Amino acid sequence: MSDATESDADGTTAAPERPQSPLARRTRTFVRRFRRNRLAMGGLVVTAGFVLLALLAPVLAPYDPAAVDVPARLQGPSPAHPFGTDRYGRDLFSRVLFGARIALQVAVATPLVAGAVGVPIGLVAGYVGGRVDDVLMRLMDSVFAFPAILLGLTLVAVFGQSLTNIVVALGIVYVPQFARVTRGSAVSVVEEEHVRVARSLGASHARIVLVHVLPFCLSAILVQATVTAALAIVLESSLSFLGVGVPSPTPSWGSILRVGKGYVDSGEWWYSVFPGVAIVIAVLGFNLLGDGLRDVLDPRTDPNR
Amino acid sequence: MSEPLLRVENLRTQFGRRDPLVAVDGISYDLRAGETLGIVGESGAGKSVSVRSLVGLIDDGEVAGSVEWRGEELVGAKPRELRAVRGSGIGMVFQNAEAAFDPIETVGRQIVEAVRANRDLSKRDARTEAIDLLEEVGIGDPAGRFDDYPHEYSGGMAQRAGIAMALAGEPDLLIADEPTTGLDVSVQAGIVDLFRDLVAERDMSLLLISHDLGVVSQLCERIMVMYAGRIVERGSRKQLLDSPRHPYTGAFLRSVPDVDVRKDLEPIGGSPPSLDDPPAGCRFHPRCPAAEAGVCDGAAPPTVSFEDGGEDAERHEATCHGYTDAHPGGDAFDREAVEWIEPADGAERGER
Amino acid sequence: MVSRLQAFLIRRLLWALPVLALVSVAIFGLIRLVPGDPAIVMLGADAPPAQLAAVRAELGLDEPLPVQYVDYVADAVRGDLGRSYVDDREVSAAIASRLPTTLFLTAAGFLVSLTIAIPAGLLSATNRGEWLDGVGLGFGLLGVSVPNFWLGVVLLLLFGVTLDWLPVAGYVSPLEDPVAGIRYLLLPGITLGTAMAAVVTRMLRSELLEELRREYLNAVRMKGVGELRVLTHATKNAFIPVVTVIGMQFGYLLGGSIVVETVFSIPGMGRLLIDAIQSRDYIMLQGVVLVYTTFFVAVNIVVDGAYFYLNPKLGGER
Numbered sequence: 001m002s003d004a005t006e007s008d009a010d011g012t013t014a015a016p017e018r019p020q021s022p023l024a025r026r027t028r029t030f031v032r033r034f035r036r037n038r039l040a041m042g043g044l045v046v047t048a049g050f051v052l053l054a055l056l057a058p059v060l061a062p063y064d065p066a067a068v069d070v071p072a073r074l075q076g077p078s079p080a081h082p083f084g085t086d087r088y089g090r091d092l093f094s095r096v097l098f099g100a101r102i103a104l105q106v107a108v109a110t111p112l113v114a115g116a117v118g119v120p121i122g123l124v125a126g127y128v129g130g131r132v133d134d135v136l137m138r139l140m141d142s143v144f145a146f147p148a149i150l151l152g153l154t155l156v157a158v159f160g161q162s163l164t165n166i167v168v169a170l171g172i173v174y175v176p177q178f179a180r181v182t183r184g185s186a187v188s189v190v191e192e193e194h195v196r197v198a199r200s201l202g203a204s205h206a207r208i209v210l211v212h213v214l215p216f217c218l219s220a221i222l223v224q225a226t227v228t229a230a231l232a233i234v235l236e237s238s239l240s241f242l243g244v245g246v247p248s249p250t251p252s253w254g255s256i257l258r259v260g261k262g263y264v265d266s267g268e269w270w271y272s273v274f275p276g277v278a279i280v281i282a283v284l285g286f287n288l289l290g291d292g293l294r295d296v297l298d299p300r301t302d303p304n305r
Numbered sequence: 306m307s308e309p310l311l312r313v314e315n316l317r318t319q320f321g322r323r324d325p326l327v328a329v330d331g332i333s334y335d336l337r338a339g340e341t342l343g344i345v346g347e348s349g350a351g352k353s354v355s356v357r358s359l360v361g362l363i364d365d366g367e368v369a370g371s372v373e374w375r376g377e378e379l380v381g382a383k384p385r386e387l388r389a390v391r392g393s394g395i396g397m398v399f400q401n402a403e404a405a406f407d408p409i410e411t412v413g414r415q416i417v418e419a420v421r422a423n424r425d426l427s428k429r430d431a432r433t434e435a436i437d438l439l440e441e442v443g444i445g446d447p448a449g450r451f452d453d454y455p456h457e458y459s460g461g462m463a464q465r466a467g468i469a470m471a472l473a474g475e476p477d478l479l480i481a482d483e484p485t486t487g488l489d490v491s492v493q494a495g496i497v498d499l500f501r502d503l504v505a506e507r508d509m510s511l512l513l514i515s516h517d518l519g520v521v522s523q524l525c526e527r528i529m530v531m532y533a534g535r536i537v538e539r540g541s542r543k544q545l546l547d548s549p550r551h552p553y554t555g556a557f558l559r560s561v562p563d564v565d566v567r568k569d570l571e572p573i574g575g576s577p578p579s580l581d582d583p584p585a586g587c588r589f590h591p592r593c594p595a596a597e598a599g600v601c602d603g604a605a606p607p608t609v610s611f612e613d614g615g616e617d618a619e620r621h622e623a624t625c626h627g628y629t630d631a632h633p634g635g636d637a638f639d640r641e642a643v644e645w646i647e648p649a650d651g652a653e654r655g656e657r
Numbered sequence: 658m659v660s661r662l663q664a665f666l667i668r669r670l671l672w673a674l675p676v677l678a679l680v681s682v683a684i685f686g687l688i689r690l691v692p693g694d695p696a697i698v699m700l701g702a703d704a705p706p707a708q709l710a711a712v713r714a715e716l717g718l719d720e721p722l723p724v725q726y727v728d729y730v731a732d733a734v735r736g737d738l739g740r741s742y743v744d745d746r747e748v749s750a751a752i753a754s755r756l757p758t759t760l761f762l763t764a765a766g767f768l769v770s771l772t773i774a775i776p777a778g779l780l781s782a783t784n785r786g787e788w789l790d791g792v793g794l795g796f797g798l799l800g801v802s803v804p805n806f807w808l809g810v811v812l813l814l815l816f817g818v819t820l821d822w823l824p825v826a827g828y829v830s831p832l833e834d835p836v837a838g839i840r841y842l843l844l845p846g847i848t849l850g851t852a853m854a855a856v857v858t859r860m861l862r863s864e865l866l867e868e869l870r871r872e873y874l875n876a877v878r879m880k881g882v883g884e885l886r887v888l889t890h891a892t893k894n895a896f897i898p899v900v901t902v903i904g905m906q907f908g909y910l911l912g913g914s915i916v917v918e919t920v921f922s923i924p925g926m927g928r929l930l931i932d933a934i935q936s937r938d939y940i941m942l943q944g945v946v947l948v949y950t951t952f953f954v955a956v957n958i959v960v961d962g963a964y965f966y967l968n969p970k971l972g973g974e975r
Contacts, residue, residue, distance in 0.1 A: 142679040147912025150930075150949050157934040157942060158687055234804045238916050241806045242931055257807060261920065264813050265825065272814065276807035284802040291798065362875050384884065392881025405876040407890050409897070409969050419880040454969040467876070474881055 030219070033296045040292025043226075046285030054100035061094035065251050074263070077270050084270035087259060092270065095251040096278050102252045103233050103282055106167060110232035111178075111225035113171025118178025119214075119221060125179065126186025127209050137183065140176035148173045152235055153244055161247050170235055174228045181224045185217035192216075219297040223290055230286035237279050253279050309335040310478060310510055311359070314371040316380075318351075318358045321366075326581040328354040330534035331370070338477065341504060341511040343525030345518050345557070349577050351534040352514045353400075356480050360395055361387045392474030393423040400483040402463035405470075406455035413439075413451030416470050423474030438469040443499060461492035468499065478510040479503070485520050497523050518561045522546060530554050533578050533588040540611075540621035548613055550623035552637055553589045587626055595638070600631045605649035611642045624649075665965050669958050680950050685729050687946075688716070688939040700742065712742060715940075738944035743936045748944035751929060756948070758828055759914050759925035765842040766849030766910045766917075771903070773854035778861025779892065785866060793858055800855020805913050809848035809920035816844060826922035845921045849913050853906040860902045864895040897967050904960025908953040 034040050053060065069089035077084045083092035125136040143151070155169035189195060190213060198212045239245035240254025241261075253275040260271030313336075318329040328351040336342050344352045358368045359379065372379040374390050382390075399405035406415055416435040420426060426434060432451070439447035442465040450458070458466060464484060471479060481500065485493040497520055504511050504524075515521050521528055522542050529539040530553065538551040549555045559571040575592040578584050584591050590601035609628045611621045627638040634640060696712040697704070717725045732739070738748035773796075781793025817825035823844055831838030868874075868891040877887050915927030922928075926945055933941035965971050 138675065139679070142676040146680070146946075146950060147908055147953060149912040149915055150946060153915070153930065153934060154687065154942070154946055230802065237804055238806055241804075242916065242919055244931070244934055254806075257810065261810055264810060264818060267818065269814050272807075272810045276804075276810065279807060280799075280803050283804070284798065287798060287802050357875075360879065362878065388881050388883060390881075391879050395879075397876070397879040399872060399876055401872065404872045407873050407877065407894065409894055409967070410890075415877075418877075418882065418886070422880045422882045422886075456970055470876065471879065 026219075030296060034292070037292045037296050039288050040296055043285055043287070043289030043292050046281065047289050050100060050282045050285055051104060053097060054104040057094075057097040057101055061091075061097045063091035063094040065090060065094040065098040066249065067091070074268050074271075076268075083274040084268070086256070086271060087263070092256070092274055095256060096253065096275050098251045099253040099256060099275060099278065100282070102163070102246060102250060103236070103279070105163065106170065106232050106236045107229035107282070107286065109167040110170040110174060110236075111228040113167060114174035114178050114228060115221060115225060117171070118175040118180075119182045119217075121175070122179040122182025122184075123186050123209050123214060123217070126183040127190055127205070127213060129187070129190075133183070136179070140179045143172070144176040146173075148231070148235055149238055152239055153242070156239060156244050161244065163246050163250070166236060166239065166245060170232050173235070174231065177228065178221065178224055181220045182217050185220045186213050189213050189216040219293075223293045223297060226286050226290035226293055230283045230290065233279065233283050233286070308376065309337045310340075310375060311336040311512075312371070312373040313359070314373075316355060316358055316368070316370040316372060318354050318363055318366055318368050321581075324581055327583075328366070328534055328580055329358060330583075332531070332534075332536045334529060334536070334539070336478065336510055336512060339508055339510055340527065341513070341525045343513045343515065343521035343528045344531055345515060345521050345528060346531035347557075347573075347577050348516055349580075350531045351580070352516075352531050353482050355531070356397075356482055356512060356514055359480070360391055360397065392419065392476065394474075394476060395478045395480060396471035396474060396476035398464075398468050398471045398479065398481040398484045400486055402460065402467040403455050403458070405467050406463070408455055410454075411452045412455055412458065412466050413453075416466070416473055419470050419473035435469070435473070438472055439466065441472070441503075442466065442469040443495070444469070460488050461495060464488065464492075464496055465499065468496075468503070472503070472507070475507075476509065478512060480512045480514075482514045483516070484513070485515065485517065493520065500524055518557065530557065533583055534580055535588065535624070537589065537625070538623040544611075544613060544621040548611075548621075548639075548642070550609070550611055550621065550628075550639075550642075551589075551625050552593050552595050552627065554623070555637065556592075556594075587624075595627055595635060597626065597632050600629075601626050607649050608647045610644040610647070612644045613642055661971075662962065662966055665971075666958070666962050669961050673954050673958055677951070677954055680954075681730055681733070681947070682726070684943050684947050684950070685726050687943060689722070715739065733947060738947070739940040741933075741938050741941045743933075743938045743941070746941075748941050751941065752926060752944055752948050755924065755926045755929050757830070758923060759911070759918070759927060761831060761838075761842065762845055762849065762914050762917065762923060762925060763907070763910045765846030766853065766913065767907060769846045769850030770853035770857060770906070770910075773850065774857035774861060777854070777858040778865060779888070781858065781862040782865035782869065782895075783888065790862075793862060797855050797859035797862070800851050800858070803851070805848050805852055806916045806920050808851055809844070809917055812844045812848055813920070828921075828923040828925075841923075845917050845923060848920065849910055849917045852913065853903075853910060856906055857899060857903060861895060861899050864898055865891060868892075868895040897964065900963050900967060901960060904956060904963070907956050907960070911949060911952055911956075 067090060069085070072081075072085050072089040073087055075081055075085045075089075081091050081093060083096055086092055086095065121136055121140070125133040146154075151173045152166075152169050155172060156166055159165040159169060195208060195212045198208050203212075236245060237252065237254030237257070240252040241258045243255075243258060245254050246252040256275040257272060260268070260275065263271045313332065313334050315331045315333055316329055317327065317331050319325040319327045330351075332355060334342070344355065346352050354363065354366075357363055359372050361368075361379065361382065361384075368380055370380060374394060377386070377390075379387065379390065406412060413432070413435055416438060417428070417431045420431040420434050420438075421428075424431075424434075436447045436451060439450065444450055444462060444465055450462075455463060455466075468481075468484070479500075484500070485496050488496065500511065500513075501524060503509065511524065513521055513524055526542055527539070528542055528545045529536050530545070530551065531537070532553050538545065538549065538554045540550075545554060546558065549558055553573075556571070556573045560573050561570075573592060578588055578591070584602065586600075586602040586604060587593070587596075587606045590596040593601065596602070606624050606626045607629060608622050608624045611623070613621060625638075626632045627634060628640055628643050628646060632638070696709045696716070696718070700708055700712060713719060717728055720728070736749050738752070740747055741751065777793050777796060781790045781797075784790045813825050816822045824841055827841060829837040829841050831842065871891070871894075874887050874891055877890050878884075914925060915930060917923070918925045918927035919931060926948070930942065930945045930949075932938070933945060
């Protein structure tokens with residue numbers, strides 16, 4: 001577990017060579033505070049478990065998630081089928097395990113897409129300031145003017161349904177939040193001593209932004225990425241539940257629930273319960289991790305909380 | 306002599322259970338009706354905590370000892386009992402006046418709330434009373450300023466309004482916690498005059514906290530000097546200003562500009578100790594010019610009483626090793642004036 | 658004479674115009690973004706040529722894009738959102754018939770969320786570190802982690818099917834039959850409101866904790882009033898920043914209603930939207946999205962106005 005903590009921390013902060021640099025100091029403090037934070041560690045455990053299950057799904061799943069067995073359809077939980085079977089007799093446990101792979105892809109790819117667009121926007125807005133800042137942020141606000149689900153639905157309706165399109169759509173939905181968060185940190189970092197020194201030494205704008213500004217925005221971006229992962233899982237499953245998500249044969253948690261909902265009245269509760277619990281656990285893990293990271297990275301928070 | 310209004314016995318306030326920070330470390334004093342008492346000391350000496358401890362305003366710390374208000378114990382009192390004393394018995398004026406008002410309610414309504422909490426008045430009568438109070442504390446156009454928000458008042462006016470709010474329950478004792486700090490000197494003078502008038506006209510007692518000896522000496526007949534959670538010297542204004550007995554009091558007088566005594570200013574070297582790990586023995590010894598190794602850094606210092614200031618003088622006491630035989634003494638310590646010495650454990654009292 | 662609040666609202670409205678303009682461009686561009694001929698996308702390649710031509714004419718696809726846009730905006734401002742190609746309904750009429758349902762549902766979710774969040778946030782903050790606070794914190798975390806559609810399904814299973822207390826699907830307008838209307842809205846309202854309740858609980862808790870440390874509360878205590886009065890002062894102050902969050906959440910409730918309408922088979926705008934997407938009824942889609950967005954922008958303006966009004970430092974309440 002502690003290995004994961006280390007790699008997580010290293011991944012966030014691209015530690016520079018000089019050990020006395022402020023960044024290295026922040027990294028060390030970060031790791032120490034992270035280990036002490038119950039929320040963060042709890043979130044890490046749950047998230048790591050989720051990632052592991054998703055990666056090992058082909059090994060762990062007792063059945064082929066697509067294997068139809070009509071005589072065994074709509075069976076309740078049993079030792080043979082711990083989560084029961086669906087309307088074609090497919091093993092729901094295997095399908096939920098494979099569903100984790102979809103959720104994992106969404107959780108990883110969405111923040112990457114949103115960050116790839118939003119972070120540069122936020123950096124430019126925060127670093128350049130003035131009118132550029134105004135225009136960019138107003139643009140972000142108008143994207144934000146769409147409720148996420150509405151934007152997601154509309155984009156998927158236009159692009160067409162595929163996992164790639166959904167990730168791109170979700171990515172667009174969360175661009176403004178990355179831009180906002182990055183701009184917020186960038187604005188405060190730009191005023192700091194080391195940036196002014198770099199500027200007076202004649203470093204290029206690109207170099208200042210990449211070397212002296214971006215690294216100090218990473219903690220806020222990391223928190224945002226974690227929160228976005230949680231939101232993206234919820235949104236993808238919502239879209240799939242509405243029938244506008246990942247196309248049908250793929251076992252996305254949302255699309256399993258979409259079909260399962262049709263069996264609520266007739267009492268096949270397992271159809272709706274287990275995939276939902278899977279979503280809640282995965283989302284809860286990222287939310288815990290996000291809350292924990294926020295506490296850990298915010299110097300004002302009380303460590304005894 | 307009549308029963309004291311307020312009797313404080315061995316008051317002790319600490320924060321945190323592990324490695325507790327003892328902000329007030331066993332202080333005792335009496336306050337009679339109509340008296341004016343000042344507590345002076347550097348910031349961080351525990352003055353503010355000590356008065357907040359009296360009226361139950363400490364919520365994250367522990368208060369021990371005894372605080373009797375008209376014979377009724379306030380330490381550990383029920384919320385209802387504290388409520389009865391607050392407002393009508395004891396009113397409080399806070400340091401930062403604007404911060405002492407709810408920012409989203411008008412000043413007038415907040416004073417009305419204080420009036421109605423203590424007196425059975427109709428809304429209209431309470432409003433009239435609140436406007437009278439604002440006038441009494443010197444707010445021009447009180448009816449017109451009634452509906453202003455706290456941030457629309459200047460610092461001095463906000464403090465006057467804060468005093469009006471504290472007076473709304475017609476208290477017998479007014480506690481003022483650094484009421485002039487952060488105000489311009491000219492504004493300060495007005496506030497000091499206001500307190501003097503109010504104490505005289507309303508026949509109130511005043512307990513004034515300040516790091517400004519000038520303000521305290523203008524308003525208070527009796528003064529206590531607090532250092533690192535303890536009282537190191539107490540006496541009448543005249544006793545303290547004319548013949549300070551504790552080296553800290555002397556140093557404090559020399560460091561303050563606007564006291565009657567005209568001297569060159571000498572800042573006190575070093576800084577006040579941290580209260581989570583105070584120095585052993587006399588807490589002032591690391592900064593004391595007359596500190597004696599092996600004496601001042603060992604046992605807690607004894608309390609020494611002095612004969613000075615005439616017949617009906619207050620008791621003048623200092624808590625210092627300098628008057629004992631263990632200490633070589635010196636110019637700073639006038640042993641002729643010592644009346645008696647009470648060792649720190651309080652067991653015996655010896656004539657000198 | 659314009660009051661400061663009015664001046665603020667005017668500024669805010671002016672600010673909303675470019676946002677709405679951008680949004681309208683985006684919506685307008687939507688069906689033109691679809692790869693291929695929009696008419697064929699909508700009707701299918703084997704549609705009769707006459708029908709295809711009609712669609713192209715209606716969309717003005719032969720005109721240059723700026724002309725098309727101006728026509729579109731001019732029509733939209735007059736309330737003409739076009740006609741559905743699937744069932745030939747007027748889009749604005751279809752929306753008008755569905756809008757009240759969605760607004761009732763959103764209002765129900767709003768009420769439910771504040772009914773939960775205000776006591777939960779207050780109890781959590783005033784019992785900091787005790788078990789009640791733990792419950793509040795747990796609710797705050799779980800509430801944002803449970804997707805609303807699944808919560809709806811679970812509530813259906815529990816209260817609709819297993820216990821059979823409440824209807825599982827459908828809608829009755831509370832205006833026509835208040836009792837039945839509320840029975841139908843109860844589960845959807847809880848489903849919709851829970852996530853917002855969680856967000857507001859967390860926010861209210863942290864704002865109130867911050868507020869409870871303020872000096873003015875000691876001044877209030879020193880008046881000799883009870884702790885309830887003290888808490889009232891703190892809560893009023895803590896609420897000002899929370900209002901902003903509540904407003905933002907109101908917009909998300911509108912979004913969430915799309916999902917909840919599907920779960921509970923409620924014939925609102927959300928169903929209209931999903932049906933439009935599934936039948937590739939892009940004209941309908943365009944209209945519904947425009948109405949949703951306009952509501953969202955309007956709510957934001959109202960919320961900003963409320964924040965301004967409540968905060969005397971900005972020149973509001975008198």
